[in-house]
Amino acid sequence: MIDDVSLEILRILQEKARIPNVEVSRQIGLAPSAVLERIRKMEKQGIIDGYEVRLNPKRFASGQIAFVRVAVHEQPDQTEIGNQLAAVPEIQEVHYIAGEDCYLVKLRAADADALGRLLRTKVHTIKGVVATNTLPVLATYKETARIPIP
Amino acid sequence: MIDDVSLEILRILQEKARIPNVEVSRQIGLAPSAVLERIRKMEKQGIIDGYEVRLNPKRFASGQIAFVRVAVHEQPDQTEIGNQLAAVPEIQEVHYIAGEDCYLVKLRAADADALGRLLRTKVHTIKGVVATNTLPVLATYKETARIPIP
DNA sequence: AATTTTTACAGAATATTATTCTTGACGATT
DNA sequence: AATCGTCAAGAATAATATTCTGTAAAAATT
Structure with a gap:
């Protein structure tokens, strides 16, 4: 249901979401449209729940x-x-x-x-x-x- | 050092990073270039550490x-x-x-x-x-x- | 107080990217 | 063999990012 290519996409997004789609496609050697399709699919399936900013707790700690x-x-x-x-x-x-x-x-x-x-x-x-x-x-x-x- | 506008940007990105910059600018009523400038600044200052995908633990739990x-x-x-x-x-x-x-x-x-x-x-x-x-x-x-x- | 410096922001121009659509290849199913 | 569904490439268009320039206000300096 979720193959190695999609896992690789997730790994890339885990490190650096908010990089452009074309950059992801370059890294895994696939057309941008194909990558987009996979990402949208995982979003629809609920595997991807969203994207968030990672704040530095040492620089930005509230409590x-x-x-x-x-x-x-x-x-x-x-x-x-x-x-x-x-x-x-x-x-x-x-x-x-x-x-x-x-x-x-x-x-x-x-x-x-x-x-x-x-x-x-x-x-x-x-x-x-x-x-x-x-x-x-x-x-x-x-x-x-x-x-x-x- | 970090004002209300920047906090608002962080709040938006916390919910939905990977939305386009223009969308952020629309939500806070500022020009895209101004928003970009603020984001880049916080990235340089180390307040923003990165962006990551949020996976659904129920749909995607490894262990x-x-x-x-x-x-x-x-x-x-x-x-x-x-x-x-x-x-x-x-x-x-x-x-x-x-x-x-x-x-x-x-x-x-x-x-x-x-x-x-x-x-x-x-x-x-x-x-x-x-x-x-x-x-x-x-x-x-x-x-x-x-x-x-x- | 006047001058310089810095900062924040807008707007335009260009570069880059997203998205959609069409097409073709491949495998599975009937 | 014909059909269906999936996957992905490629092109065209829409949307966006990024850079640059200019301006105004706030800080800092003299």
């Missing part, structure tokens, strides 16, 4: 990262709580962890105060949920995630 | 996510270990955690075997380092990070 473990007490619907957490703009990632029966949430907050406020007003207000363990990040060596723009 | 806590025993140079972890291609993120004296590493592996092999061959071979706690992810509700292409 510090923290990982928060979120425990679930009552669980009427597991999926529902995940979606509610995902809806909080400050929360970058929501993962449900095997074995630990909790979510691991990655977020950004300006400082400790903002983090506390965020947990109180947007996390603990979700029914049956409590943040049990916060891991503030001191330094980041590699991060490919989207950085929120204020 | 499962896992978070691994990596403890540091000997520490000749803290930064050096962070960089060594960051150099492993399968590792998506490397964060140094306050208070816990460890790294929190996010990675992707095809299955449990591949995860074990990865830890044995590429993590434990780093001197003074040991993976203490692996949190396999069962479900992900939100993720903005880069997905590795096989």
